[in-house]
Amino acid sequence: MNHSDGRPADNATRRRAVVLFSGGLDSTTCLAQAAADGYDCYALSFDYGQRHTAELAAARRIAANDPAVVEHKCVTLDFDGMGGSALTDATIAVPETPTDGIPSTYVPARNTVFLSVALGWAEVLGAESIYIGVNAVDYSGYPDCRPAFIRAFEQLASLATRAAVEQGVRVRIRTPLIDDSKAEIVTRGTALGVDYAQTVTCYQADDDGRACGRCEACRLRRNGFEQAGLADPTRYR
DSSP: OBOOTTOOTTGGGSOEEEEEOOSSHHHHHHHHHHHHTTOEEEEEEEESSOSOTHHHHHHHHHHHTOTTEEEEEEEEOOHHHHOOSTTTOTTSOOOOSOOSSSOTTOOTTHHHHHHHHHHHHHHHHTOSEEEOOOOSSSSOOOGGGSHHHHHHHHHHHHHHOHHHHHHOOOOEEEOTTTTOOHHHHHHHHHHTTOOGGGOOOOTTOOTTOOBOSOSHHHHHHHHHHHHHTOOOOOOBO
């Protein structure tokens, strides 16, 4: 969806950022931060065969009502065909109790693929930054949420595009939430005006976006609101 009508005449001189945007708590906070940092935002979502497709409806709804979002794309990928994750394979149950190691909700190479697509769009747009709401504090232990991964991908990006090779233009991978606890993320987003009632975080939300209240994503989200001393607006079924 394009929201370019009525934008300022000097828009071409404004900074642009591609924002990876799932419609969940972290990515919506990240979108709000990118806007607060002065960027025109190009939101990028993925339909990758995830069982919690209600998050995509949330992403569309939020992007459509956010004046900072110039354009919102939803790219279709077939991670479902690869399997290997409880988020894409209906035969693997979503864990509802804490597990040791990397949980079955890890989607192989997901952020690598997402950032690669975002890098391509950023080059087309002339965007200087890509925002991603990865977090290395209150998270599930996914390897592609760590600072080392982000640094490595940013180095890859400096070698991968025509703009970088011919013009020395480097795209920054910005991770404003990476060192925040979930409570700090909620507090930050609240200060930025995020309406968390519109977001969907649950790994097994129903078609209306109501959360299960039992999966790890729900536990982390609920604990974040509790520790921040803020009311949890999540709709539970």
